[in-house]
Amino acid sequence: MRSGGSSGSGVAVNWKSSLQVTTVLACCRVIAEGVSQVPWKVYGEGSARREAVDNPVYDLLYRRPNPWQTSFEFRETIMFHVILTGNAYIHKLRVGSARRLASLEIFEPQNVQVQREPDGRIRYFASSGNGSRQEIPAADMWHIRGPSWNTWEGLEAVKLAREAIGLSIATEAAHADMHRNGARVGGSYSVQDKIGQEKFEQLAKWLDRHSQGGDRAGKPVILDGGAKFEAGQMTGVDSQHLETRKHQIEEICRALRVMPIMVGLSDKTATYASAEQMFLAHVVHTLLPWYERLEQSADINLLTDQDRANGLYTKFNPNALMRGAAKDRGEFYAKALGAGGTPAWMTQDEVRGLEEMQPMGGKAAELNMGSQNQAAPPSPIKEE
Numbered sequence: 499m500r501s502g503g504s505s506g507s508g509v510a511v512n513w514k515s516s517l518q519v520t521t522v523l524a525c526c527r528v529i530a531e532g533v534s535q536v537p538w539k540v541y542g543e544g545s546a547r548r549e550a551v552d553n554p555v556y557d558l559l560y561r562r563p564n565p566w567q568t569s570f571e572f573r574e575t576i577m578f579h580v581i582l583t584g585n586a587y588i589h590k591l592r593v594g595s596a597r598r599l600a601s602l603e604i605f606e607p608q609n610v611q612v613q614r615e616p617d618g619r620i621r622y623f624a625s626s627g628n629g630s631r632q633e634i635p636a637a638d639m640w641h642i643r644g645p646s647w648n649t650w651e652g653l654e655a656v657k658l659a660r661e662a663i664g665l666s667i668a669t670e671a672a673h674a675d676m677h678r679n680g681a682r683v684g685g686s687y688s689v690q691d692k693i694g695q696e697k698f699e700q701l702a703k704w705l706d707r708h709s710q711g712g713d714r715a716g717k718p719v720i721l722d723g724g725a726k727f728e729a730g731q732m733t734g735v736d737s738q739h740l741e742t743r744k745h746q747i748e749e750i751c752r753a754l755r756v757m758p759i760m761v762g763l764s765d766k767t768a769t770y771a772s773a774e775q776m777f778l779a780h781v782v783h784t785l786l787p788w789y790e791r792l793e794q795s796a797d798i799n800l801l802t803d804q805d806r807a808n809g810l811y812t813k814f815n816p817n818a819l820m821r822g823a824a825k826d827r828g829e830f831y832a833k834a835l836g837a838g839g840t841p842a843w844m845t846q847d848e849v850r851g852l853e854e855m856q857p858m859g860g861k862a863a864e865l866n867m868g869s870q871n872q873a874a875p876p877s878p879i880k881e882e
Contacts, residue, residue, distance in 0.1 A: 509664040509671075513582045513608075516656050519666050521747045522582075524761035525754040530577035532785045533792065534570045536816050540801075542809040548856055550810055554599050555800045559812060563602040575604055577788070580644050581754065583607040584652025587622070588640040590800070599800065602640065612641075614650050640799040642792065659753035666746040689725045755784055781816060789814040817853060836866035 509515070516522045538559045540550040550556055563572040576586040587605040592598060611623045622634045622641070644652035656663065693701065744763070751758045759776050796812040831849050836842030846862035857863065 509667045511656060511660045511664045511667070513656055515667060516582060516663050519663055519670070519750070521666065521750040521761055522663060522754070525751060525756040526578050526581050528756055528760045528780075529581060529754070529784060529788065530574045532781070533577050533788055533814075534573040536814050538569065538573070538792075538812060538814050540810055541813050542811050553801075553805065553810060555796075555805075555812070558599065558602055558800075559796065565601070572602065572604070576642060579604070579607050580642050580652065582654070582656050584644040584646070584654045585610075585612075586642040587624075588642070589624075589634060590638045590640055592638070612651055614648075620650055640795070642795050644791075655754060659750065662746060662749040662753055666743070666750060669742050669746060756780070757784070760784075785816065789816065842866040 517526070540553050540556040540559065541548065542550065559569060561569050563569060567575075576588065579586040585607050587607060587610045589603045589605060590599055591601040591603060593600045605624055609625045611625070613621045613623065615621065620636050620641075622636060622639045623631055624634050625631045643650075644655070646652050747761065747763050748758055751761060751763075757776055757780050760780050793812050793814060797806065801810055801812070831844075833840070834842060834844035835846065835849065842865045845865055847857035847859070850857060850862070
């Protein structure tokens with residue numbers, strides 16, 4: 499994590515060098531912002547689906563986890579950590595004799611060492627900038643893990659995708675070098691006779707004036723003494739640099755499970771309707787697994803046993819991201835409520851519950867059996 503491992507392309511890959519690859523940065527941002535921009539609240543007081551605003555965890559997750567970060571900034575940071583390194587470490591600070599949870603403060607992953615004892619206990623050691631090292635009790639550490647092999651530490655995505663990221667870095671560097679030198683070899687200058695060191699340096703200085711960046715760049719070349727100048731041609735390998743870089747975008751997106759269209763790689767075959775479905779697929783297949791991972795981790799690590807016994811739980815509300823499907827969702831709810839005279843299979847309160855809204859009670863908790871089961875109104879009496 500600190501120094502990175504060398505990839506097959508010869509490039510050292512770590513979290514810092516990975517973030518300098520625009521595709522990795524874009525993938526991290528699109529996931530982190532997708533997690534950060536939706537409400538994350540505590541629900542479930544009794545049998546009603548209500549916001550548990552009095553629980554200390556509510557404000558920590560929804561608005562202010564610590565004195566210097568907003569909830570958006572907090573979630574954005576932990577997502578960058580867990581996406582790249584597989585682990586995010588948050589110190590749970592408690593106050594008072596009741597040890598009330600008061601603040602959530604993030605450790606940088608490279609400053610935390612995790613150790614598993616033979617008896618199964620997991621110990622956490624945090625290092626500070628001055629070189630000191632202290633043990634953080636496991637009860638005071640909120641450890642968010644990504645996909646794991648040994649069950650107690652997340653796998654480092656940077657290490658697993660090292661070759662794809664390393665090749666992207668190497669390709670980008672080679673492309674930059676090529677453009678720095680004019681994107682191609684300027685050409686060859688040949689003379690009939692052998693030249694010595696002095697003549698070589700004179701010709702090199704003369705060519706520098708006519709090359710890109712020189713004061714005579716782009717102007718006609720004047721030759722004498724039977725000299726010939728042949729312009730260089732870009733090879734097929736050079737012309738494939740762009741295709742190679744596009745392929746690496748797809749490789750990195752595949753490793754981080756992000757659809758390429760979400761990081762700006764255009765799909766010429768996409769229509770407006772298909773693009774909308776791709777955005778919805780991003781929510782379903784990329785963000786929802788992260789929501790579930792974070793919800794379960796917060797339930798276990800932030801809520802007490804008594805909270806969970808009382809039915810409290812944390813919940814993301816991604817409906818704002820699903821606005822493109824609002825029409826479809828509305829049509830589904832309308833049918834579920836008995837629109838068109840068909841018997842309903844959901845009540846208004848059940849629909850409100852799916853939208854994380856409070857129940858209204860009364861008739862909203864009753865099924866609408868449809869007009870076909872209702873008695874027909876009497877016919878008006880016609881006067882003779």
